[in-house]
Structures are given as structure tokens and as C-alpha cells.
Amino acid sequence: MKTTNPQHPLLALLSIPAFLFLVIPTAIVVPVALNDSRYITFPPEGISFAAVAGFFADRAWTSALTASLQSAAIAVVIGVLLGATAAIGLHGRKFPGQPAVVGLILAPMIVPTVVLALAFYQFFISIGMVGSIVPIGLAHAVIATPYVYLTTRASLAGLNPALVRSAQSLGAGPLSVLRHVYLPIILPGLISGALFAFSVSIDETVMSLFMQSPGATTLPVKMFTDIQFNLTPKIAVSSALLVSVATIGLLLQVLFVLKRRSSTRMLPLAVSAQT
Amino acid sequence: MTASVISAESIPGTGRAARGAIELRQVSKHYGDVVAVDELDLTVQPGEFVTLLGPSGSGKTTTMMMVAGFEDHSAGTVLIDGKPVDSLPPRDRNLGVVFQNYALFPHMSALENVEFALRMRKVPREERRQRAEEALDRVGLGKMGGRKPRQLSGGQQQRVALARALVFNPAALLLDEPMAALDKRLREQMQEEIKTLQKGLGISVLFVTHDQDEAMAMSDRIVVMRDGKIVQSGAPEEVYNHPLTDWVASFLGDTNLIPCTIVERNGEEAVVDLGGLGLAKVRDRGASGENYAVSIRPEHLKFRTRASAGNGCAATLVSSTNLGATVRHRLTAGGHELQLRELSSDRGAGIRPDEELWVGWDADKAQLLVLES
Numbered sequence: 001m002k003t004t005n006p007q008h009p010l011l012a013l014l015s016i017p018a019f020l021f022l023v024i025p026t027a028i029v030v031p032v033a034l035n036d037s038r039y040i041t042f043p044p045e046g047i048s049f050a051a052v053a054g055f056f057a058d059r060a061w062t063s064a065l066t067a068s069l070q071s072a073a074i075a076v077v078i079g080v081l082l083g084a085t086a087a088i089g090l091h092g093r094k095f096p097g098q099p100a101v102v103g104l105i106l107a108p109m110i111v112p113t114v115v116l117a118l119a120f121y122q123f124f125i126s127i128g129m130v131g132s133i134v135p136i137g138l139a140h141a142v143i144a145t146p147y148v149y150l151t152t153r154a155s156l157a158g159l160n161p162a163l164v165r166s167a168q169s170l171g172a173g174p175l176s177v178l179r180h181v182y183l184p185i186i187l188p189g190l191i192s193g194a195l196f197a198f199s200v201s202i203d204e205t206v207m208s209l210f211m212q213s214p215g216a217t218t219l220p221v222k223m224f225t226d227i228q229f230n231l232t233p234k235i236a237v238s239s240a241l242l243v244s245v246a247t248i249g250l251l252l253q254v255l256f257v258l259k260r261r262s263s264t265r266m267l268p269l270a271v272s273a274q275t
Numbered sequence: 276m277t278a279s280v281i282s283a284e285s286i287p288g289t290g291r292a293a294r295g296a297i298e299l300r301q302v303s304k305h306y307g308d309v310v311a312v313d314e315l316d317l318t319v320q321p322g323e324f325v326t327l328l329g330p331s332g333s334g335k336t337t338t339m340m341m342v343a344g345f346e347d348h349s350a351g352t353v354l355i356d357g358k359p360v361d362s363l364p365p366r367d368r369n370l371g372v373v374f375q376n377y378a379l380f381p382h383m384s385a386l387e388n389v390e391f392a393l394r395m396r397k398v399p400r401e402e403r404r405q406r407a408e409e410a411l412d413r414v415g416l417g418k419m420g421g422r423k424p425r426q427l428s429g430g431q432q433q434r435v436a437l438a439r440a441l442v443f444n445p446a447a448l449l450l451d452e453p454m455a456a457l458d459k460r461l462r463e464q465m466q467e468e469i470k471t472l473q474k475g476l477g478i479s480v481l482f483v484t485h486d487q488d489e490a491m492a493m494s495d496r497i498v499v500m501r502d503g504k505i506v507q508s509g510a511p512e513e514v515y516n517h518p519l520t521d522w523v524a525s526f527l528g529d530t531n532l533i534p535c536t537i538v539e540r541n542g543e544e545a546v547v548d549l550g551g552l553g554l555a556k557v558r559d560r561g562a563s564g565e566n567y568a569v570s571i572r573p574e575h576l577k578f579r580t581r582a583s584a585g586n587g588c589a590a591t592l593v594s595s596t597n598l599g600a601t602v603r604h605r606l607t608a609g610g611h612e613l614q615l616r617e618l619s620s621d622r623g624a625g626i627r628p629d630e631e632l633w634v635g636w637d638a639d640k641a642q643l644l645v646l647e648s
Contacts, residue, residue: 165365165378
């Protein structure tokens with residue numbers, strides 16, 4: 001396939017160092033995690049899975065991983081429900097105060113996390129909801145919702161409003177309209193929104209740090225507290241884990257997009273073959 | 276595809292009793308201070324094909340959307356088969372709607388699109404598949420059921436949309452500029468097919484268009500709308516030949532408008548003074564206003580000899596333009612500019628080179644109307 005815009009060869013040359021600059025610090029945790037040493041060192045002294053095994057044998061670390069996954073699950077479920085319904089509800093609707101509502105939904109992206117962390121900390125203490133992963137998950141849901149809202153809203157931009165009306169005229173109630181009209185169109189946005197929500201939660205440290213308790217220490221918090229006095233390769237292992245999770249998420253999304261695109265690109269061929 | 280795909284013989288249930296009366300009583304729609312539809316009274320008889328014709332902003336689409344239930348009306352009552360439906364949501368009104376760009380569900384095949392209404396009505400799988408296939412057959416797309424909308428041409432999508440709107444035996448069919456996206460030839464073909472389908476099913480249709488040719492070709496009755504009001508309503512020929520105002524006359528096609536003063540009104544006929552063109556007998560539908568004019572369609576003006584009877588006057592030929600099937604002549608007569616249109620094959624038939632040029636018209640083809648502008 002030919003690109004319509006031929007690139008200058010120098011551009012490729014220049015983009016290589018930029019690319020390396022962006023990727024190497026992230027990628028470097030992988031060899032460090034597989035390092036055959038009791039400390040974090042680079043370059044690695046030899047390849048070993050000892051640190052990885054040690055990570056999964058250590059209850060403190062595995063429970064941190066579990067806590068992270070639990071908070072991410074809460075954030076994804078609530079974030080998707082709130083973000084998607086907000087996007088659908090506000091779609092194509094104009095009313096006084098609508099910009100304010102949108103601003104409110106997006107606010108968690110702009111308000112400094114540390115401010116949110118303090119606010120949530122005080123709020124959950126005052127209602128006596130402490131010592132579990134739930135408040136952390138709920139706080140993560142709040143910062144994940146705007147991402148789902150934005151990706152869903154973007155995919156709704158392609159919705160022909162007459163589709164909703166035609167479904168209604170054919171006898172569809174609100175739930176059928178949601179299922180047969182909205183869902184197929186917002187699905188790509190929903191999936192990327194869910195992935196965003198997941199990675200936002202997995203990565204979030206400040207709020208998790210404020211609200212941590214013995215039973216509710218997420219992976220980034222565990223890493224942060226350990227790195228100050230206990231510099232083990234397990235920290236590198238958890239970093240490598242987070243990087244892999246993010247990479248897998250990205251790959252899944254790319255695969256999904258490619259699959260959609262190829263199924264639409266096949267169509268003109270199918271038509272010409274039949275006529 | 277030149278032959279009509281849809282034929283009355285292929286329609287099961289042909290000749291069943293007409294159904295689907297739609298009635299609007301004093302229906303209004305306000306958007307804030309703006310009146311989009313103003314105390315509209317409209318009736319579609321069972322089996323009747325009624326077209327709402329008007330320019331954009333005339334309230335025709337808003338009217339249809341209120342019938343379908345997508346817009347709430349500010350005042351008045353909408354009745355379907357005699358029952359008020361004001362509080363019914365669109366899904367309970369049992370009306371088939373075809374939208375401007377068809378609004379087919381892009382992720383469903385043609386067959387699934389047609390099945391949709393039956394699925395919503397909890398029709399068993401076997402039966403709904405069969406009925407959907409029959410409906411697709413009816414519009415000549417029996418073999419295309421597996422295709423997605425984007426694999427279908429504009430005309431095929433249009434047919435799927437029709438099948439989808441008809442498959443659940445709706446009380447009536449609402450068509451919102453359904454041919455706007457098609458090219459001219461396909462549009463004419465679809466006009467005939469829709470008309471055939473409608474006649475065969477005996478279903479009432481409320482049709483919205485801004486295209487006067489389309490309205491003329493398809494309607495049992497044309498309702499001309501302007502600024503949220505009905506300005507004239509009647510059979511296509513009636514509205515075309517006997518417009519009540521200069522606006523209706525011009526909206527429905529080219530016309531010669533000659534300002535006049537009334538000398539005598541006598542039921543269906545009036546005698547008017549056309550200024551430089553003298554006195555003439557014209558048709559009168561009783562329209563009343565401040566200023567009057569006479570409308571004569573260009574094709575109703577004829578070259579004549581002075582001796583022949585009827586209305587007429589001396590004229591001077593300014594220019595002639597060949598338009599293919601017809602020729603358009605521009606003339607001046609009695610201080611007025613006139614247009615005369617004749618078939619190319621008849622070109623100049625009435626002209627006698629040795630005599631003064633004379634144009635005339637039949638009294639029943641000249642319509643007295645109110646001059647609004």
C-alpha cells in the first residue's frame with residue numbers, strides 16, 4: 001500500500017531517537033525484572049526468573065496486585081456505566097446548563113489528583129468507609145468516567161439520529177433502542193474507554209496512597225513505599241507487569257480496530273464479486 | 276434496471292379494504308416564539324396518497340414528525356383511524372416511516388432490518404423470517420437479504436426501507452422526502468414503484484416533499500404548505516391549473532402572472548381587465564384579497580390567428596430557446612412579458628408569417644388568483 005503523502009527520509013531517521021527516548025525507560029524494567037541479582041541493577045548480570053517467582057511467592061506483593069485489579073474492576077464497571085450513559089443521555093441534546101454538566105463530568109481530568117485524594121480521603125473517613133479497596137475503586141471510577149464519556153461521545157458523533165427514530169417507529173422501546181441502535185455504534189468507544197479506565201486505575205498512586213490501609217494497598221502504593229527502604233527486583237517485576245498489562249490492552253485495541261476495518265474493507269469486493 | 280420491479284400482481288393481499296385514516300385537528304407547533312405549524316387541519320382518507328408540499332421551513336416535515344410522534348404538538352389533536360394518539364409514543368402508533376436517508380441499521384443485514392419490527396413485536400423466529408422474506412420479495416430484493424445496507428445501492432436501500440416500513444402491516448405509511456438522495460432516473464422509477472405498491476396495498480400515505488414534480492406524479496391530493504399553514508389543497512391538476520395565489524402558481528411551476536382588475540364576478544367565471552391586454556374571461560375559484568392577477572401556464576398560451584375565437588392579443592416575439600422536448604418563446608404583449616411553451620414537434624405551428632403575431636388562451640386555462648407579493 002502506498003502512502004499518499006511521501007515522507008522525507010530524514011523524518012524517519014529523526015523519529016528513531018525520539019521513539020527510543022520514549023520507550024527505553026519503560027522497556028528497561030523488563031530486563032531489570034529478569035535480572036539475576038538481589039538488587040536493582042543495570043545492565044543485568046544474568047537472566048533469571050527468580051525475581052518473578054519471588055514476586056508471586058510474596059503475599060504482600062500478590063495481595064497488592066489483587067487490590068489493584070479489584071480497584072480497576074470497580075473503576076471499569078462504574079466508569080463504563082456512568083460514562084456511557086452520560087454520553088448517550090447528553091447526545092444531541094441542548095438544554096440550559098448543559099455545558100456545566102459536561103464540565104462537571106470532565107472535571108476529574110483537570111482537578112489536581114492530590115486535591116481529589118484529600119477530598120475523597122476526608123469524605124470516606126466521614127462516612128466511615130475505610131479499610132477496604134472499595135473507596136479506592138470508587139475514587140478511581142470518578143477519574144475514569146471522563147475517559148469513557150469522551151470515547152463514547154466520540155463514537156456517537158457518527159450516529160445518524162434518524163436511526164433512533166426509525167427504531168422507535170418500528171416498535172422499539174428505550175432498552176431495545178439502547179441495545180440495537182446505540183450499543184453497536186458505541187462499542188469501539190466503549191472498549192477503548194474501558195481500557196483507559198483500567199489503565200487509569202492501575203496506574204493511579206496519589207489517591208490510593210491517601211486511602212491505603214493494610215488490606216487495601218495497591219501495586220503502585222506498595223512499590224512507592226518499598227522503594228524507599230527495600231530496593232528489591234520485585235519492584236521492577238511489578239513495573240514490568242504493569243507495562244505488559246498496558247501493552248496487552250493496547251494490542252487488543254489495535255486488533256479490534258484492525259478487525260473492524262478489514263471487515264468494512266472487504267465489502268466493496270464482496271459487492272463486485274456478486275454483481 | 277429499467278422495468279419496474281414492483282408490480283401490483285406480486286403483492287399479496289391486493290385489494291383488501293383501505294385503512295389508515297389520519298386526521299389532524301387544529302394542530303400547532305411552537306418553538307418558543309416561532310410558530311412552525313399553525314392550527315393545521317388535515318385529513319388523509321383511508322387509502323389516500325396525500326403529499327405535503329412546500330419549501331423548507333414551511334412546516335411539512337414538522338407536521339409529519341408530529342403524526343409519527345417524534346415531535347410533541349403544542350396544541351390540537353392527532354387521530355389515527357379515529358383514535359387520538361396524542362399521548363402515544365412513536366412505537367405504539369403503528370405507522371411505517373421511511374426517512375430521508377432511509378436510516379437502515381448499518382450493522383444488520385437487509386433481512387434483519389426488515390425483521391426488526393417483527394422482532395420488537397415478539398413474532399416467532401420462523402414466522403418473522405418468512406414475512407420479512409416476503410416483504411423483500413415484494414420490493415424485488417428477495418435475493419439481497421443477506422447484504423448489509425452499505426453493500427446496496429441507493430435504490431436498493433430505499434426498497435429495503437420500504438419493506439421494513441410495511442412488513443408489520445402499519446396503519447399508514449409516512450414518507451419523508453424518500454427520493455431526495457436518488458438521481459433523476461431512479462427517482463422517477465421509484466415514484467412509480469411506490470405508487471404501484473401503495474395502490475396494491477390500499478394503504479394511506481402521507482408524503483413530504485419540496486419537489487413539485489414528485490408531488491404531481493404521485494399524489495391523490497396535494498397539500499401546499501407555507502409558513503406553517505395550508506395555502507391550498509386539492510388534486511394535482513386542480514392545484515396546478517387553478518392556483519389560488521401567485522405564490523402557489525409560481526411554486527408549482529412556471530407561469531405568466533398578469534395583474535388585473537375585476538370587472539365582474541359570476542360564480543365560476545369572472546371578467547377581468549388585463550390592462551394592455553384588454554378584457555378577458557377567466558376561471559374564478561372565489562379567492563379574495565386586495566390585488567388580483569391572472570395566471571396562465573406557458574403551455575396554455577398558444578400562437579393563434581386573430582380570427583379564432585377566445586381570449587388573445589397581438590404579441591411580439593423576443594426570443595426562442597430550444598429545451599429539447601419543448602421550445603420556450605419569450606414575448607411581449609400589451610406591455611407584459613409573456614412565456615409561451617410548445618412542443619418542439621409543433622414549433623411555430625400557429626404562426627402565419629404574413630399576419631401579425633397573435634397569442635391566445637382558453638378561458639378555462641386562465642385562473643384568477645390573489646396577488647400576495
